[in-house]
Amino acid sequence: MGMTLAKTMTFKLVGIGHQSGAREMLMRMTDGVGVTIVREPHNRFDRRAIAVQYQHQKLGYIKADDNGPISRWMDDNGKREYPATFISKGEMIKVELPL
Secondary structure: OOOOOEEEEEEEEEOHHHOOOHHHHHHHOOOOOEEEEEEEOOOOOOOOEEEEEEOOEEEEEEOOOOOHHHHHHHHHOOOOEEEEEEEOOOOEEEEEEEO
């Protein structure tokens, strides 16, 4: 069985206060919970926007200053959604991209 190489990237979750119920949901989430990043190319504020969801509820976004590389990777690979991991300390998410 071959080994799959991956690049791990971590991102700060922002915009939590703008999402109804997100703060309460995050307070109940534990480290290592699976989340989904969702590309939003038609977002009126940021054409590279990537939302972070848990059980189909939007929690916030990857910071606009940081979303360029991951949004390009998602677009180049035809990924509208991709799995990620919640890191409770600092409200971060971790994404592992195959190389």
